[in-house]
Amino acid sequence: xxxxxxxxxxxxxxxISIAEAASRVADxxxxxxxxxxxxxxxxxxxxxKTPRDPMKQVLRSYFxxxxxxxxxxxxxxxxxxxxxxxxxxxxxxxxxxxxFLAIIPFPEISAARSMAxxxxxxxxxxxxxxxxxxxxxxxxxxTIQMNLKxxxxxxxxxxxxxxxxxxxFGKCYATTIGRQFAEGFLTGDAxxxxxxxxxxxxxxxxxxxxxxxxxSEAARNxxxxxxxxFLSVQSDESRHIxxxxxxxxxxxxxxxxxxxxERDLKYxxxxxxxxxxxxxxxxIEYGTxxxxxxxxxxxxxxxxxxxxxxxxxxxxxxxxYGIKIHHDDVAAAWDRIVKKNYxxxxxxxxxxxxxxxxxxxxxxxxxxxxWFEHKYxxxxxxxxxxxxxxxxxxxPGETNILFNSEVGYSYPHxxxxxxxxxxxxxxxxxxxxxGKMYTYCSEGCRWTHKVAFAAEYEGRATPAMGRFxxxxxxxxxxxxxxxxxxxxxxxxxxxxxxxLVAQPHLRFEEKDMWTLDHVRGHQLGSPLRGFxxxxxxxxxxxxxxxxxxxxxxxxx
Amino acid sequence: xxAQPSRAxxxxxxxxxxxxxxxxxxxxxxxxxxxxxPKGRKATHYEDMTVDVQPDPERYLLQDWIISFPDGTPTxxxxxxxxxxxxWHKFRAVDQEWERTHYQRQSTICGMVQNTIENGRKSGxxxxxxxxxxxxxxxxxxxYKHAEFGLGTSTMxxxxxxxxxxxxxxxxxxxxxxxxxxxxxTLYLSEIGLDLPGFDIAAGKQHWLEDPIWQxxxxxIESIMGxxxxxxxxxxxxxxxxxxxxxxxxxxxxxxxxAAQNDFITPAVVSAAEAxxxxxxxxxxxxxxxxxxxxxxxxHNIALFNKWLVxxxxxxxxxxxxxxxxxxxxxxxVTTFNDALGHAKNRIKGIATELGLKVPxxxxx
Numbered sequence: 001x002x003x004x005x006x007x008x009x010x011x012x013x014x015x016i017s018i019a020e021a022a023s024r025v026a027d028x029x030x031x032x033x034x035x036x037x038x039x040x041x042x043x044x045x046x047x048x049k050t051p052r053d054p055m056k057q058v059l060r061s062y063f064x065x066x067x068x069x070x071x072x073x074x075x076x077x078x079x080x081x082x083x084x085x086x087x088x089x090x091x092x093x094x095x096x097x098x099x100f101l102a103i104i105p106f107p108e109i110s111a112a113r114s115m116a117x118x119x120x121x122x123x124x125x126x127x128x129x130x131x132x133x134x135x136x137x138x139x140x141x142x143t144i145q146m147n148l149k150x151x152x153x154x155x156x157x158x159x160x161x162x163x164x165x166x167x168x169f170g171k172c173y174a175t176t177i178g179r180q181f182a183e184g185f186l187t188g189d190a191x192x193x194x195x196x197x198x199x200x201x202x203x204x205x206x207x208x209x210x211x212x213x214x215x216s217e218a219a220r221n222x223x224x225x226x227x228x229x230f231l232s233v234q235s236d237e238s239r240h241i242x243x244x245x246x247x248x249x250x251x252x253x254x255x256x257x258x259x260x261x262e263r264d265l266k267y268x269x270x271x272x273x274x275x276x277x278x279x280x281x282x283x284i285e286y287g288t289x290x291x292x293x294x295x296x297x298x299x300x301x302x303x304x305x306x307x308x309x310x311x312x313x314x315x316x317x318x319x320x321y322g323i324k325i326h327h328d329d330v331a332a333a334w335d336r337i338v339k340k341n342y343x344x345x346x347x348x349x350x351x352x353x354x355x356x357x358x359x360x361x362x363x364x365x366x367x368x369x370x371w372f373e374h375k376y377x378x379x380x381x382x383x384x385x386x387x388x389x390x391x392x393x394x395x396p397g398e399t400n401i402l403f404n405s406e407v408g409y410s411y412p413h414x415x416x417x418x419x420x421x422x423x424x425x426x427x428x429x430x431x432x433x434x435g436k437m438y439t440y441c442s443e444g445c446r447w448t449h450k451v452a453f454a455a456e457y458e459g460r461a462t463p464a465m466g467r468f469x470x471x472x473x474x475x476x477x478x479x480x481x482x483x484x485x486x487x488x489x490x491x492x493x494x495x496x497x498x499x500l501v502a503q504p505h506l507r508f509e510e511k512d513m514w515t516l517d518h519v520r521g522h523q524l525g526s527p528l529r530g531f532x533x534x535x536x537x538x539x540x541x542x543x544x545x546x547x548x549x550x551x552x553x554x555x556x
Numbered sequence: 557x558x559a560q561p562s563r564a565x566x567x568x569x570x571x572x573x574x575x576x577x578x579x580x581x582x583x584x585x586x587x588x589x590x591x592x593x594p595k596g597r598k599a600t601h602y603e604d605m606t607v608d609v610q611p612d613p614e615r616y617l618l619q620d621w622i623i624s625f626p627d628g629t630p631t632x633x634x635x636x637x638x639x640x641x642x643x644w645h646k647f648r649a650v651d652q653e654w655e656r657t658h659y660q661r662q663s664t665i666c667g668m669v670q671n672t673i674e675n676g677r678k679s680g681x682x683x684x685x686x687x688x689x690x691x692x693x694x695x696x697x698x699x700y701k702h703a704e705f706g707l708g709t710s711t712m713x714x715x716x717x718x719x720x721x722x723x724x725x726x727x728x729x730x731x732x733x734x735x736x737x738x739x740x741x742t743l744y745l746s747e748i749g750l751d752l753p754g755f756d757i758a759a760g761k762q763h764w765l766e767d768p769i770w771q772x773x774x775x776x777i778e779s780i781m782g783x784x785x786x787x788x789x790x791x792x793x794x795x796x797x798x799x800x801x802x803x804x805x806x807x808x809x810x811x812x813x814x815a816a817q818n819d820f821i822t823p824a825v826v827s828a829a830e831a832x833x834x835x836x837x838x839x840x841x842x843x844x845x846x847x848x849x850x851x852x853x854x855x856h857n858i859a860l861f862n863k864w865l866v867x868x869x870x871x872x873x874x875x876x877x878x879x880x881x882x883x884x885x886x887x888x889x890v891t892t893f894n895d896a897l898g899h900a901k902n903r904i905k906g907i908a909t910e911l912g913l914k915v916p917x918x919x920x921x
Contacts (some may be wrong), residue, residue, distance in 0.1 A: 006620065015678060024742050028705040030765060034775040035782035038713060038789075041625075059736045060666045060743060067663035070656055086575035094574060105609045110723065112728060119709065124849045128709065137733050139725065140655040143605040147656075150604055153587055157574050160583035166608035167591035170616030179611075180622055186716070187623040187631045222574075274641075341698060421621075457624065463626060470620035470630075477618055490618075493582035508579035527785065533623035 022056035022129070029125030040191040041117040042464040045257050050123050050124035051250035054242040055133075062133050066140065067230050073144065076228040077151060085224055086155050091360070092504045093221035095286035096151060098161035100214075100279070101149040103178030105142040109239075111203075112138035115195035121190055122250060131245045132134045135238040148229045157508060160494050160501045161358040165222040166372040168358040171490045173474040174279075174350060177419045181275045184268075188466020189455075191251070192264045199244025199267035205310035206276040214280055220290035235376045252321045264314070265453045270444035273333040274347050274418035277302065281343030282350060286364065291371035298374070307334065307441035329444055336424060336442075344376070344383055345423035351390055352402050352409050355483060357502035357520050358478040358492045363391035388555035394504040396514045400483070401504070403522040408553040413527045414473045417445035425549035430531070430539075437539075455481070476526040483518035493517060591616070591909055595648045602652035607645075607834070610721035615645060636717040636858050637787040640853035644719040646846055649726040650838040658729055664737060665828045669740050674746055676821040682751040689753055689817035693745065696882050697822070698760015698769045700805055701741035704829070706777035707797070709732030710789050717786035726839040727790055732804045733832040744825050767884065770873035773801055777869050791861065792868040795838035795911070798833050799903040800872040800919075809883060810895030815880060816888040848912050862914050867906070869916045876900065 016024075086305055101118035144339040146228035151164035169175045185198040211234035214225035241550065251257045281298040296304070311330050319325055338341040351361050362389040364372070386409070393401045401407055413428065416438040422428045427442045433450050440446040453468055455461065471477055478486040487493060492501045498515040505512065535541055572578070576587070589599065590608040599607075611617040612632060629635070634644070645658055653661075676682065685693075713732035718724035718913035749755035764770050780792045811823040847857045876897060883893035901919050908915050 003809055011674075011678075013674070014750055016743070016750065021743055021746065024746055025739050028702060028710070028742060028763070030702060034776040035778040037778075037781050038710075040713075041716075048557050058743065059662075059739045060670060063659060063662035063666045063736070065660040070659055084575070087573045087578075089574040091574045106611070109609055109724075112718045113724065116713045119712055130730070130734050132708075132712065135715070135728065136658070139732075140659070143655040144603040147654075153589070154826060157576060158581075158584060159576070159587045161589050163583075163586045165589065165591075166611065167616045170608075170611040171618040176619060176622070177800050179619075181619065183623040183631045187621075188625060213790070218579050235841060301560060349916060401919065413768065446791075465626060467624050467626060467628070468622065469624040469628070470622035472619065472622055474619060495586050496582040499582040508581050508584070510581045513581060548590055 001144040002485040018056055021058050021127070022053065024127040025058050025129055026053070026124070027028065030129065039119055040120040042539075043121060043189050043191040043259075044464045045191040045251055045260055046254050046468050047122050047191075047247075047250055048254060049250040051122045051135065051246040053126040053130045054199045055130060055239050056244055057133065057239070058061050058129070059133070062136075062229070064138075069235065070140075070144075072181065073232050075230050076233070077148075077225055080224050080228075081155065085222065085437035086157070089156070090221035090223075090289045091157060091285045092289055092362055093218060093223055094156050095158075095161075095362075095506070096283045096358040097149075097152060097223075097226065098165070098168075099144060099172075099174060099357070100283055100421050101162075102165045103147045103175050103279070104173070104210075105149075105166075106169060107178065107185065108181035109142035110185045111198055112136075112142065114186040114198055114365070115375040116192075117186065117190040117194045118247065122247060127243060127246055130239065132486060134236075134240050134243055134395075141233050141236070144229055144233070148225060158360070163360060164491055164501070167491055172358060172492075173353060175357060176472075176474050177275045177279065180271070180419045184271060187204070189462070189464040191247075192465065194261070195244060195247045195437075196261070196270070199240050199246055201265070201272050202238050202276075204241045204244060204314060205306055206272045208309065209276060209284075209292075209298075209301060209306035212239065213296075213298075213305065216286055217284045217288050217290070220292075220295070221288055232281075235239040255322065258321075258323055259458060260462070261451055262324050262326070263526055265318075265323070265445075267448050267485060268328060269326065270329055270333070270442075270448060271418055273306075273329075273336075274302060274415070274420055274441065274445060276420075277333070277337060278346040278420045281337070282347040285343055285372075286347040286361075291367050291375050293371060297375040298343055302334070302337055306330075325449065329377055332442075332444065336427075338376075340424045340427070341376070342377070342424060344372075344379065347487065348386055348409075348419065349412065349421055349423055350384075351504075352411070354502050354504045355400055355402060355500060356487060356490065356492065358490075359501075360442065360503045360506055361390075362504070362506045362524070363394060365391075383552075385555045386552045387474065389552065390504060392555060395514065396518045400519050400522060402483070405554060407555075408551055409549040411454075412526065413439040413531065414475060415439065415441035415445050416468065416472055417441070417449045419474075422546075425486050427548050428543065428546050430543065432526050439526075439528055439531060473526055473528045475524060476528065479526040479529060482520060483522050483524055488516060566803075578887075584843070592645075595662075600648075600652055600655050601646060602657075602796060605654040606618035606725055608719050608721065610724065612719065613892075632717075632719055634719055636719075637785050638789050639785075639847050639857050640850070641719075641847055641857075642850055642852040644723070645718065645720050647843050649722060651726075651729070651843050653725070653835075654728045658732065662732065665740075665832075669828060669842055669912040672821055673728070673744055677747065677751055680751075681819070681821060685752075686817040686819075686887050689814070689819055689883060690692075690755065692882065692885050693748070693759075693760050693822065694697075694755055695763045695767070696760075696769075696885075697741060697810065698745055698757070699744075699763040699767065699794050700773075701760060702764040703773050703777050703801070704741065705736050705801075706794050708732075708738055708782055710781045710783075713781075713792060714786035715788045721779040723843065726807040726843070727786070730790070730793070730836045730839070731830075733836065737832065739826065740825055744821070746823050748821070768879055772878035776801065776871040777855045778877040779868065788864050790840060791844060791864050793803050794833070794837050795844065795861075795907055796865065796868040796872050796904065798837065799907060800869065801875050801901050802833065802898055803830070804900040805879060805882075805904060808891065809879075812891045813886050813888075816890045817886055818831045825917070837907070841907065846874070858912060861911065864876075865908060865913055866916050869919055873918055 153159040186211040218226035716727040815823045
């Protein structure tokens with residue numbers, strides 16, 4: 001055999017180029033002349049330019065590539081079991097996965113559905129191939145995540161919470177923010193939902209904290225499965241980001257779209273910040289046991305992925321097209337994370353509400369305190385006593401921290417817009433929409449409900465824009481209920497019919513576990529009902545008082 | 557900072573491992589998704605991956621849908637089809653497809669198709685195709701790829717509207733199969749075109765848009781794409797168009813005639829679509845059978861499906877008849893149009909009977 005002879009040389013034959021293949025596939029579409037295509041989901045945008053498919057991939061190469069990715073993922077899961085991963089995994093981390101993995105498959109499949117909404121909007125067929133692949137990708141993500149969750153359920157010490165996962169997703173006060181996230185992808189104006197909110201903002205910016213930053217933390221906690229699955233998921237995102245950008249570029253040259261684009265970039269950024277930072281910030285900062293001071297905090301990760309990567313390199317260049325960028329909101333979101341303790345207050349809220357959760361939250365310890373103080377100076381003064389109280393009150397028989405007046409925590413209002421509670425007290429605000437009073441966590445969320453989700457925007461009719469609906473204040477669903485009855489109704493009780501799924505600790509012995517009887521005797525109430533019942537003068541007093549906040553009492 | 561740890565009252569029990577079985581406590585053995593009724597004795601993996609991922613107010617959605625369209629229509633609405641069900645959650649896809657099985661199957665098909673084309677081309681097969689047959693592939697298989705694409709985009713649209721995850725995912729995989737096959741044909745023709753001097757890759761689209769032979773098919777496809785009812789789209793695709801036109805052209809012509817024209821490649825490429833259809837048909841029959849047997853809405857649904865059947869069968873039958881001249885074009889005749897159409901009519905009759913539907917008069921003979 002001569003040195004120059006290779007198998008490739010023997011078997012190679014002339015083929016068509018990738019660009020040619022993509023171009024011929026794009027030519028499969030045509031403009032119907034006998035019957036018009038079914039009415040698509042409407043948009044108020046005008047799309048006159050044909051978007052280009054930057055990836056130029058065809059399904060013949062896509063399916064084998066994805067199968068290979070899958071083989072790596074499932075092989076890694078098998079390897080993790082053979083390597084006894086769960087012997088060394090940190091339960092503190094896996095417990096938070098009960099919440100995260102209850103939420104995420106629905107946003108994923110919602111993204112698949114939303115491809116139907118954009119698929120017929122753009123002229124030309126080129127990008128439809130991109131949307132097709134994204135549709136199948138999102139189907140992949142949703143079911144691969146359901147598989148991961150099942151795998152945790154089968155192999156982790158405490159499966160309770162994983163076993164009720166999709167039922168819990170529909171009912172829990174915390175997963176409600178994930179539903180807001182997902183429904184935003186596929187309801188209302190098709191471009192607002194499926195292009196700007198989903199691909200331009202959620203996928204381009206926030207999947208980096210979701211699917212890149214969070215897996216790193218998982219690995220630090222002995223969980224190699226989550227990074228395997230989610231980095232594989234993230235590898236599909238570049239294609240989705242390309243779809244989003246291409247569609248954006250097909251609209252951006254038409255100045256009549258600028259007003260709506262500015263509205264939607266602002267709405268989408270603020271909602272993503274309020275929802276994703278609350279949830280993922282909590283998982284990363286409070287789900288970990290790794291307190292290496294050299295690693296990045298969530299604030300530092302945010303600065304890298306959202307500020308530098310998205311804001312500076314993706315959003316700012318849009319200004320050259322005449323788009324006014326909402327710089328103030330980016331600064332405000334940053335302040336909420338680094339100065340106003342948004343993530344820490346969210347973790348605190350989830351912990352106060354632990355008994356109505358379907359996962360365990362153990363107390364942070366001295367080792368954690370030191371790291372938090374190092375990364376967020378002033379943290380200990382505000383949150384140290386709270387976590388001590390949580391540890392102290394984690395024993396069955398103690399008064400549930402949610403109702404324990406000794407602690408000094410004051411239950412928050414729910415934000416009607418992002419559905420995270422109004423945790424940064426000084427930013428609390430309210431407004432009337434269609435004659436009804438609503439509460440909001442921030443000016444950005446007030447604007448979203450009152451101004452963005454309306455039939456008119458700055459004097460321009462927006463007939464395609466969605467509306468907020470449903471029973472958006474979770475607390476209202478159980479107003480006047482005893483918390484034990486509410487937990488039972490939620491289904492957050494273990495198979496013995498009495499032990500709570502949630503526990504305020506990681507002790508795996510029956511004697512340490514809380515039951516319905518331990519929490520019975522306290523009523524839940526809707527803060528909004530009380531707020532609406534106030535007179536205007538009383539309301540002003542209540543607002544002033546709320547904005548002052550509260551102080552956790554010392555825990556001895 | 558205080559150095560006072562306050563965990564004395566809560567000294568942890570020392571469980572070293574986070575692995576299943578390392579402690580026994582209430583719920584420690586609850587290792588199955590327990591929030592839905594499996595179809596069989598035990599939940600299948602497909603069911604675990606699929607059921608209830610798309611929630612609704614009847615299934616745990618405590619706060620209802622929280623965003624609506626401007627007219628008040630929620631994120632998912634039962635009104636998006638005229639069909640009614642007393643239990644939309646009953647349906648399970650017969651092919652049990654979830655992401656891993658879908659990619660495995662699609663990838664296997666891609667490999668099979670690509671290998672067949674590559675090896676065929678290496679052996680110089682396209683140059684040995686009968687000249688009349690090459691024209692048929694260029695003009696008519698080239699036109700037909702657009703029909704497959706139309707069904708793919710139609711089902712891509714339809715997968716947004718179903719009331720449950722099971723319905724939508726079955727329609728989604730249907731879409732994925734159709735779009736792959738449309739691309740399979742496109743790339744196949746492009747590649748053999750490299751070996752066939754004068755082969756006009758653009759001719760297929762021209763025939764699709766202008767040739768009278770194809771205008772019935774185009775009208776039938778555009779009528780499916782133009783329906784505002786997602787289940788009508790799904791029904792018309794698999795219950796009507798596929799047996800009456802899709803299979804007629806694929807199995808009733810291409811796969812039977814090709815070998816006699818020295819073409820062993822086309823049947824292999826096309827065979828994948830026949831296997832895809834068997835799965836899509838099984839899912840479709842299961843869904844429409846459930847709806848037809850619905851204890852409350854069965855009669856309404858059967859009447860509706862009969863209406864859809866008449867509407868789309870008229871179009872598809874007309875489309876099929878317009879294709880007749882193609883059967884005369886190969887130099888070596890293997891099968892007649894009438895035989896193929898008779899087979900197609902039997903096929904649709906069988907499907908309609910399975911669903912308890914009345915076979916339209918023009919198909920009954």
